[in-house]
Amino acid sequence: MQPGTTEEHCSIAATLGVIGDRWSLLILRDVFRGNHRFSVIQSDLGIAKNLLADRLTQLIDDEILEKVLYCERPARYEYRLTAKGADLSALLIALMKWGDRWHSDGEPPTVLVHRECGTPLELHVACPHCDAPVRPGQIRSLNQATTEEMTTH
Amino acid sequence: MQPGTTEEHCSIAATLGVIGDRWSLLILRDVFRGNHRFSVIQSDLGIAKNLLADRLTQLIDDEILEKVLYCERPARYEYRLTAKGADLSALLIALMKWGDRWHSDGEPPTVLVHRECGTPLELHVACPHCDAPVRPGQIRSLNQATTEEMTTH
Numbered sequence: 001m002q003p004g005t006t007e008e009h010c011s012i013a014a015t016l017g018v019i020g021d022r023w024s025l026l027i028l029r030d031v032f033r034g035n036h037r038f039s040v041i042q043s044d045l046g047i048a049k050n051l052l053a054d055r056l057t058q059l060i061d062d063e064i065l066e067k068v069l070y071c072e073r074p075a076r077y078e079y080r081l082t083a084k085g086a087d088l089s090a091l092l093i094a095l096m097k098w099g100d101r102w103h104s105d106g107e108p109p110t111v112l113v114h115r116e117c118g119t120p121l122e123l124h125v126a127c128p129h130c131d132a133p134v135r136p137g138q139i140r141s142l143n144q145a146t147t148e149e150m151t152t153h
Numbered sequence: 154m155q156p157g158t159t160e161e162h163c164s165i166a167a168t169l170g171v172i173g174d175r176w177s178l179l180i181l182r183d184v185f186r187g188n189h190r191f192s193v194i195q196s197d198l199g200i201a202k203n204l205l206a207d208r209l210t211q212l213i214d215d216e217i218l219e220k221v222l223y224c225e226r227p228a229r230y231e232y233r234l235t236a237k238g239a240d241l242s243a244l245l246i247a248l249m250k251w252g253d254r255w256h257s258d259g260e261p262p263t264v265l266v267h268r269e270c271g272t273p274l275e276l277h278v279a280c281p282h283c284d285a286p287v288r289p290g291q292i293r294s295l296n297q298a299t300t301e302e303m304t305t306h
Binding site: 009010011012013014015016017018020022025026029032033084086087088089090091092093094095096097098099100101102103104108109110111112113114115116117118119121122123124125126127128129130134136137138139140141142143 | 162163164165166167168169170171173175178179182185186237239240241242243244245246247248249250251252253254255256257261262263264265266267268269270271272274275276277278279280281282283287289290291292293294295296
């Protein structure tokens with residue numbers, strides 16, 4: 001399944017081409033939570049070893065994870081986020097927040113808080129000029145060839 | 154491929170279970186941009202008709218899209234976002250922003266701006282108490298059973 005020919009210049013399609021696999025995102029969630037080792041991730045996700053090895057190799061090839069030696073004899077490696085990988089935090093938070101709102105019974109299972117003060121965090125689409133959160137209906141999408149509008153109705 | 158048994162109470166896994174399919178997200182991107190009709194989406198994505206019909210049915214079953222009659226004779230329908238679907242805007246923006254930063258040559262192909270003032274929008278993880286953006290390393294992830302930490306190193 002490949003996106004169509006109009007997809008070449010779309011950043012959403014580009015991102016999905018790199019991390020648009022459910023397992024890859026669950027692996028990244030684990031690494032964000034501090035599960036850095038193959039056996040821990042494998043056990044946590046209940047994923048087949050060959051599938052996990054395949055996805056980890058792909059994430060390293062795409063420079064989202066890097067393999068770091070943590071034991072010399074025997075040689076043991078763990079998986080760490082690169083700057084490019086760490087930059088996926090807003091995406092993972094967006095996935096979590098939506099699941100909290102629409103697919104959680106009662107209290108959200110996990111809460112993200114600000115390390116410094118313990119306050120639950122929020123994810124905002126913000127306008128730096130107006131200094132205010134922006135609702136979906138207030139978003140306009142522009143590209144070089146045409147003017148498109150994001151509509152929510 | 155099913156997530157493992159530890160996934161039951163994770164909102165990220167729950168979200169991926171609903172919209173963790175690449176085509177579903179590309180269809181939603183199209184609807185956000187104002188492509189509401191089957192033929193337009195099909196042509197834009199270059200997706201097989203049966204695959205598109207299948208994904209649209211699933212998105213309606215999951216109450217993310219709704220079918221709206223726009224022509225009575227002959228009966229014609231278009232696809233509109235529900236409130237639950239519109240609430241995916243931050244997720245789509247997170248996908249776009251990451252693609253812009255890491256998988257775009259030069260200028261981002263599409264820019265999202267505030268409808269009122271035309272300023273390019275930003276996506277922030279924010280602490281309402283400290284009134285400041287939060288970096289990935291400043292995020293702590295808590296759950297009821299254990300205390301986990303989101304780590305970026």
